[in-house]
Amino acid sequence: MTELNRQITLLSRPAGRPCEANFRLVESPLPTPGQGQVLVRNHWLSLDPYMRGRMMDVRNYAPPVGIGEVMVGDTAGEVILSHHPDFRPGDRVVGALGWQRYGVAEGEALRKVDAERIPLSVHLGAAGMPGVTAYVGLTDLCAAKAGETVVVTAAAGAVGSVAGQLARLRGCTVVGVAGGAAKCRHVVEALGFHDCVDYKAPELRRRLKAALPNGVDCLFDNVGGEVLDALLGRLNPFSRVTLCGAISEVDNPSPHGVRRLLPLIVNRVRVQGFIVGDHRARWAAAIDELSGHVASGRIRCHETVAEGLAAAPAAFLDLLAGRSLGKQLVRLE
Amino acid sequence: MTELNRQITLLSRPAGRPCEANFRLVESPLPTPGQGQVLVRNHWLSLDPYMRGRMMDVRNYAPPVGIGEVMVGDTAGEVILSHHPDFRPGDRVVGALGWQRYGVAEGEALRKVDAERIPLSVHLGAAGMPGVTAYVGLTDLCAAKAGETVVVTAAAGAVGSVAGQLARLRGCTVVGVAGGAAKCRHVVEALGFHDCVDYKAPELRRRLKAALPNGVDCLFDNVGGEVLDALLGRLNPFSRVTLCGAISEVDNPSPHGVRRLLPLIVNRVRVQGFIVGDHRARWAAAIDELSGHVASGRIRCHETVAEGLAAAPAAFLDLLAGRSLGKQLVRLE
Numbered sequence: 001m002t003e004l005n006r007q008i009t010l011l012s013r014p015a016g017r018p019c020e021a022n023f024r025l026v027e028s029p030l031p032t033p034g035q036g037q038v039l040v041r042n043h044w045l046s047l048d049p050y051m052r053g054r055m056m057d058v059r060n061y062a063p064p065v066g067i068g069e070v071m072v073g074d075t076a077g078e079v080i081l082s083h084h085p086d087f088r089p090g091d092r093v094v095g096a097l098g099w100q101r102y103g104v105a106e107g108e109a110l111r112k113v114d115a116e117r118i119p120l121s122v123h124l125g126a127a128g129m130p131g132v133t134a135y136v137g138l139t140d141l142c143a144a145k146a147g148e149t150v151v152v153t154a155a156a157g158a159v160g161s162v163a164g165q166l167a168r169l170r171g172c173t174v175v176g177v178a179g180g181a182a183k184c185r186h187v188v189e190a191l192g193f194h195d196c197v198d199y200k201a202p203e204l205r206r207r208l209k210a211a212l213p214n215g216v217d218c219l220f221d222n223v224g225g226e227v228l229d230a231l232l233g234r235l236n237p238f239s240r241v242t243l244c245g246a247i248s249e250v251d252n253p254s255p256h257g258v259r260r261l262l263p264l265i266v267n268r269v270r271v272q273g274f275i276v277g278d279h280r281a282r283w284a285a286a287i288d289e290l291s292g293h294v295a296s297g298r299i300r301c302h303e304t305v306a307e308g309l310a311a312a313p314a315a316f317l318d319l320l321a322g323r324s325l326g327k328q329l330v331r332l333e
Numbered sequence: 334m335t336e337l338n339r340q341i342t343l344l345s346r347p348a349g350r351p352c353e354a355n356f357r358l359v360e361s362p363l364p365t366p367g368q369g370q371v372l373v374r375n376h377w378l379s380l381d382p383y384m385r386g387r388m389m390d391v392r393n394y395a396p397p398v399g400i401g402e403v404m405v406g407d408t409a410g411e412v413i414l415s416h417h418p419d420f421r422p423g424d425r426v427v428g429a430l431g432w433q434r435y436g437v438a439e440g441e442a443l444r445k446v447d448a449e450r451i452p453l454s455v456h457l458g459a460a461g462m463p464g465v466t467a468y469v470g471l472t473d474l475c476a477a478k479a480g481e482t483v484v485v486t487a488a489a490g491a492v493g494s495v496a497g498q499l500a501r502l503r504g505c506t507v508v509g510v511a512g513g514a515a516k517c518r519h520v521v522e523a524l525g526f527h528d529c530v531d532y533k534a535p536e537l538r539r540r541l542k543a544a545l546p547n548g549v550d551c552l553f554d555n556v557g558g559e560v561l562d563a564l565l566g567r568l569n570p571f572s573r574v575t576l577c578g579a580i581s582e583v584d585n586p587s588p589h590g591v592r593r594l595l596p597l598i599v600n601r602v603r604v605q606g607f608i609v610g611d612h613r614a615r616w617a618a619a620i621d622e623l624s625g626h627v628a629s630g631r632i633r634c635h636e637t638v639a640e641g642l643a644a645a646p647a648a649f650l651d652l653l654a655g656r657s658l659g660k661q662l663v664r665l666e
Contacts, residue, residue, distance in 0.1 A: 053599075061570070061599055224594045237394070246595045257592035261557045262579045264606035266386075266394055271604035273597035 005030050006309050007100035010065045014055055017251045018320070022055065023071070023313040031104040038087045038110060040095065040103050042077035045309070045330040046124035047316045048158070052250055061275055071099040071312075074129055076113070076120045077332075087112070094123045099312055101332050118294045125327035126162050126301040127291045133276040134162035134220075135286035137242040138170075140279070141272045142218035146171030149214050151231060154222035155196060156183040156302075158327040159244060162290070163220045164193050165299045172218070175211050177227055179322050186325060190300060199227045208234060215239075223248045225256040232263045243273040250320060302326030308333045338363050339642050340433035343398045347388055350584045351653070355388065356404070356646040364437040371420045371443060373428065373436050375410035378642070378663040379457035380649045381491070385583055394608055404432040404645075407462055409446070409453045410665075420445070427456045432645055434665050451627045458660035459495050459634040460624045466609040467495035468619035470553055470575040471503075473612070474605045479504030481550035482569075486560055488529060489516040489635075491660040492577060495623070496553045497526050498632045505551070508544050510560055512655050519658060524633060532560045541567060548572075557581045558589040565596045576606040583653060635659030641666045 004027045011024040033039045054065045054072055065072055075098070079091040084107030087093065092115040097103030113123045125131060137159075144150050150167040154160040155176025164187070167174045176187040176196040184196035195211045197204070208230055215236040221228050225248030235241070249255040264271065293299035304324035306315035312330045319328040337360045344357040366372045387398045387405055398405055408431070412424040417440030420426065425448040430436030446456045458464060470492075477483050483500040487493040488509025497520070500507045509520040509529040517529035528544045530537070541563055548569040554561050558581030568574070582588040597604065626632035637657035639648035645663045652661040 061601075228594070229590070243594060243598050246593075246598060249593055249595050255592050257562070257590050258594065259588050259590035260579075260582055261561070261576060261591065261606075262582050264604070265576050265579060265608070267606065268394075268608055268611060269604075269606045271597070271602075273594075273600065273602045275598070275601055278601060 003030060004028065005100055005102045007070045007098070008309060008312055009068055009070055010055060012067065013057060014251075018052065018055060018317065020313045020317070025310055030102055033081055033083050033104045036084050036107055037104050038079055038084050038093070038107050039081040040075070040077045040093055040097055040105065040110070041080050042075040042097055042101055042103060042332050044076040044121045044124055045099055045312060045332060046074040046076075046128070047312065047319050047328040047330065048073070048130070049245055049247055049250070049320065051316065052320060061277075072096060073099050074124055075103065076124050076128075082107070092120055094128060099309065101309060114291075118291055121303060121327075121329055122294055122301055124329060125158055125303065126294050126299055127287055129276060130158035130327065131162045131290040132279070132283050132286040133159045133244060134166055135290060136276055136279045136282050137220050137244050137274060138163050138166050138218070140282065141242040141274055142220055142240045144170055144172050144218045147173075148217035149173045149175065149212060149236075150218040150220065151175050151177065151212070151216050152193075152220045152222075153177040153227055153231075154245070154247065155187045155191075155193060156325050157222060160220070160222055161187070161191055161302065161326055162299060165191055165293075167218070167220075168192055168194075169293065169298060173214070177208075177223075177231075183325065186302070190302065192300075205230045205233070218242070220244060222246075224258075225249065225252075229256065229258045229260070232258060232260065235263055235267050235269055237267045239267060239269050241269060241271040243271060247320070247322070304328050306330045336363060337361065338433055338435045340403045340431070341642060341645055342401055342403055343388060345400065346390060347584075351385065351388060351650065353646045353650070358643055363435055366414055366416050366437045369417050369440055370437050371412055371417050371426070371440050372414040373408070373410045373426055373430055373438065373443070374413050375408040375430055375434055375436060375665050377409040377454045377457055378432055378645060378665060379407040379409075379461070380645065380652050380661040380663065381406070381463070382578055382580055382583070382653065384649065385653060394610075405429060406432050407457055408436065409457050415440070425453055427461060432642065434642060447624075451624055454636060454660075454662055455627055455634055457662060458491055458636065459627050459632055460620055462609060463491035463660065464495045464623040465612070465616050465619040466492045466577060467499060467553075468623060469609055469612045469615050470577050470607060471496050471499050471551070473615065474575040474607055475551035475553055475573045477503055477505050477551045480506075482506045482508065482545060482547050483551040483553065484508050484510065484545070484549050484564060485526075485553045485555075486510040486564075487555035487578070487580065488520045488524075488526060489658050490555060493553070493555055494520070494524055494635065494659055495632060498524055498626075500551070500553075501525055501527075502626065502631060506547070510541075510556075510564075516658065519635070523635065538563045538566070551575070553577060555580060557591075558585075562589065562591045562593070565591060565593065565602075568596055568600050568602055570600045572600060572602050574602060574604040576604060580653070580655070637661050639663045
């Protein structure tokens, strides 16, 4: 094979907000799989907020990407060459092969997926890591019960959209929070949330109060900051808050934060920060249930697709800025 | 009997910080116990931060004190007259009889205590509600284990002083946070904490970092605000934060709050707000263990005592302002 691999590497660490100049598109020879390894042609690259953290050389739950290294990321693709007994050419697989067209992985690090039942790309979204995040956060940590009121922030995003739809399927009243009227319409009309509050419009606190006449039992938060602060005032006794993300703090030198914690005490609230990678034992059950919901249409998946690896950096910046809707993907050429 | 009762009632709700003018000292006839009731002569009144909330007519976990009603509060005293088979004159009892010299309660609402093993007043402190608060927060909610680092804020207070001493007895490394050099000396020298950080001195973040070389596994917080915000940056993976109080938010129109929640996610932190009244099933075990520690000298109790019921309002304001050390009590004349 004379075909070349194309990769996006981290050229420099951002000082402040990241920009396209922090990334570099490079060409390299195709990698060669060793014993037990598999060569994969990636069709889809998933872009996710956690990647912002990996660009920095700071204490985190995972090591940073080194300068000159390929950016980390989940991918879905097809096996080209296998030196592992469980995989054959043509198998559809999901793995963490990074921002590149071809990658090599240990067989044990790949997950074979069924691209007939649901589209391959959905294994990176509603039936992949973001979906499992929504599932674990809502089911295990929020422990949302039928009849309760669930609020999901960043409701139009990859995780929030699934969390809210799952909560609806569990018999909860679901109110989303999203940025802008168009996203809010999408959340209610396409995703079936009972209501959605636009955090960018004036009088956020008054509108949250109006949308939540019975208070909040579960809060699945992806944003932090002013929105979270306002929601804490609406929490019911013994409510649960799952902290999944804090996008409002990312690249924000003076985040608003949460000004009053007394509501957490008065209402005996449990707040749990979490990383989905700690919950490996739940993945199989989560993906099974989520795949069924997607296949039957009970959970709808919206995707924002950037075309070609070279478009990945700009698409990633769009994601961080809240300009994408649903799951942000890159279709690899 | 011609003796009169003396009571302190709520004259008006505070607009802003409370002041002595919000309270009124009144005289009234001695109350008469009905069937199943007991007349108690209170020797000690406990002053606690929660009373600030009861002065306001706002949503809370307990109803507010009405205007003209006796202020709520725990008391320790002696039975004068009993129409309940379990109590006899001379029995030492603890109850919630309020800011008054005499009170009547249902027998079921009183707890007989042993004032020989430990002093009567300690049943309002280290072996009473504040002690149980420390016990439940540290044992059940923080789940502090030997070898872990525990931080306790308001470390010189009624709850914090017990929480820290209990943590030390459990084999933890205990670092207190308190306001002022004198309190910090007390926390280390009298209470046996391993270290104490003065939050009023400059460079709080640098000094917290220096005092916590192994980070924080359990944080028992009574203050909130800037101190809590700084401590969140020192939390270890899978650490636990117990929110017991947020005195920095009380009568503060623009509280500092917690500016960054990302550390809670990155480190998968569990934060639990709590009210000790929800944990009635644990009181007997807690008081038994705490009484033993006090009797043997393993837990030391410092008390700040105001003399006479008329001194209660000023002593309460001192408590809110952080001017008392250890348990704030009023000795009733």
